[in-house]
Amino acid sequence: MARISKKTGLEDSLHSLEELVERMEEGDLPLEASLVEFEKGIKLIQNSQKLLNDAEQKVQILLENSKTAKPADFS
Numbered sequence: 001m002a003r004i005s006k007k008t009g010l011e012d013s014l015h016s017l018e019e020l021v022e023r024m025e026e027g028d029l030p031l032e033a034s035l036v037e038f039e040k041g042i043k044l045i046q047n048s049q050k051l052l053n054d055a056e057q058k059v060q061i062l063l064e065n066s067k068t069a070k071p072a073d074f075s
Contacts, residue, residue, distance in 0.1 A: 013048045
């Protein structure tokens with residue numbers, strides 16, 4: 001089974017998840033293969049959630065920093 005890299009981008013994770021769901025929905029996979037695909041899907045979802053949480057934290061930090069930053073004097 002292939003490992004899911006933590007460096008996989010959100011778009012890549014979502015694309016892989018879509019492909020996985022399509023394969024599973026076809027209904028042609030044997031039970032063991034379906035379980036392997038399901039496990040891959042869970043890892044893809046976890047990776048996507050982590051990437052989204054990290055992005056949200058960065059946005060929160062940027063928003064907090066923008067509230068405390070002094071305006072630049074361009075005069």
